[in-house]
Amino acid sequence: MPTTAPAALAFADVTTSDSALRRFLHGLPGVDAVGLEARAASLGTRSIKTTAKAYAIDLAISMIDLTTLEGADTPGKVRALAAKAVNPDPTDRTTPTTAAVCVYPDMVATAKAALAGSDVKVASVATAFPAGRAALPVKLADTADAIAAGADEIDMVIDRGAFLAGRYLEVYEQIAAIKAECGDRARLKVIFETGELSTYDNIRRASWLGMMAGADFIKTSTGKVAVNATPANTLLMLEAVRDFRAQTGVQVGVKPAGGIRNTKEAIKFLVLVNETVGEDWLDNHWFRFGASSLLNDLLMQRQKLATGRYSGPDYVTVD
Template identity: 85%
Template sequence: MPTTAPAANGPAQGPANGPAHGFADVTASDSTLRRFLHGLPGVDTVGLEARAASLGTRSIKTTAKAYALDLAISMVDLTTLEGADTPGKVRALGAKAVRPDPTDRTAPATAAVCVYPDMVPTAKEAVAGSGVKVASVATAFPAGRASLAVKLADVREAVTAGADEVDMVIDRGAFLAGNYMEVYDEITAVREACGTAARLKVIFETGELSTYDNIRRASWLGMLAGADFIKTSTGKVAVNATPANTLLMLEAVRDFRAQTGVQVGVKPAGGIRTAKDAIKFLVLVNETAGEDWLDNHWFRFGASSLLNDLLMQRQKLTTGRYSGPDYVTVD
């Protein structure tokens, strides 16, 4: 199915941590932005879901499975976002991110630990010197119901504390009301608050956007505003990451790079709990966006329980024995 966006005037300029300047005419006003977003090809729901289901049936051999399990582990943003989070819990999570399997030093570290802004200093200390990143949610996560001043203060607190990545939520109310420029301006303001210190992940909460057309529009809106990653969900609503909505976002980043030369990452989050599910998502990445995205710089899993199943499946592949849940820590 066609997914190419209406052409912009000229190629994009500048790094991925800023807006794609080749679309300056598109983002010049609310009317031009609206015209562009509503000019994107409509999503063929049946075709999208059928392709996602078809790719999910692909099987991989033992050697490839071992590679896929390690790759998936390296892509996990190990996450704790609860009101009951304590420094001790965050330190334990950081230790697990650095060495997911204490009995096997060949197991890769995860990509990042994701916490609330006030827990960033604790997380930074826990992963110091390891290469594991610290991500922080911000902008009044998960609802995003706060003034822009409060949201930006949230971001600056996280960045000042040392966050390597910021996961922001868009104002879904503004988006669904058709106030696209308001959403665009908010993302660009957050992008500026991140500066060069932190990469920006923009969360759409796809389960609240109602339609695939809206998910495609949100994907392009986030990328136009300078997102380094586009992310499905907060993990706090009923419908989170699905193969279909992730496939749609992968198509968007693929087409965006084709038009601008700017590569943007994708992060499905929420509801991905098993190694089998994770491998299905990796197949989606490979078959849709391509091998360039098969790296934790460009693809992540937002998860808390997924890592345990990946570790158990990894040990089963190595030893031939399935250890069960007692083999891994309960986070």
């Protein structure tokens, strides 16, 4: 299996200066927006039935990063979320666990303790989430604190202001520094906030920038803005990780986050994965959903397939 070893050596010649990095990123093929959106829409019409649907539902459940990122988060809320991650449907113990629970750094220790003995990972947003506007030492300290508390994964957000101003080397160096802080202790997800990058060309450039700097995952959004994950921007990022692996041998994961609320939408994203990058990414080590509200609908659809009856939202816990 391809690794997530740093790819910096493969791009050493283009990461020595802002001008060299700009030439490389702006030399990437331009995105045909109409064609991209048409392909995403076309793949979304694929019909998935019966056995394949049951498989897709379980796969989607196993790919969810169950998340709470609110100022009012309490240890009790985090423990309840962890319990749901480990046992999403108490009436059916065959239900898969979710991939991870994602919390702020100060809640990592609580989540870690609650998830002890399970395979569910603890992810933590760091680096001045969600704006990403802080000095690098602050971002590094935020990351170090989360890892020391037990985080298995770090979700960092780039400084979109720096990226949009064309300070690509600054963004690259910050990602590389956070990746170095993570070392082999935690996987790094790099969040672009695609809704603020304005163009598909910028999303492609950000994808390559993040992967070149050592991202283990590239992630669409924080879930804190109006435009989050869409089939088109996720398809574009899937194409980027496919092309990056072809060039470097390094496999990078993808995480669409925000706005994916029901089973039908989740299955469309899984079709995008299967048709664009193939089975190598159809695993929660390489693909995640940042969509906590999605889990309840998946559970209701799973119950319907098993019993023939639609139980309704009153039969699943409220996050």
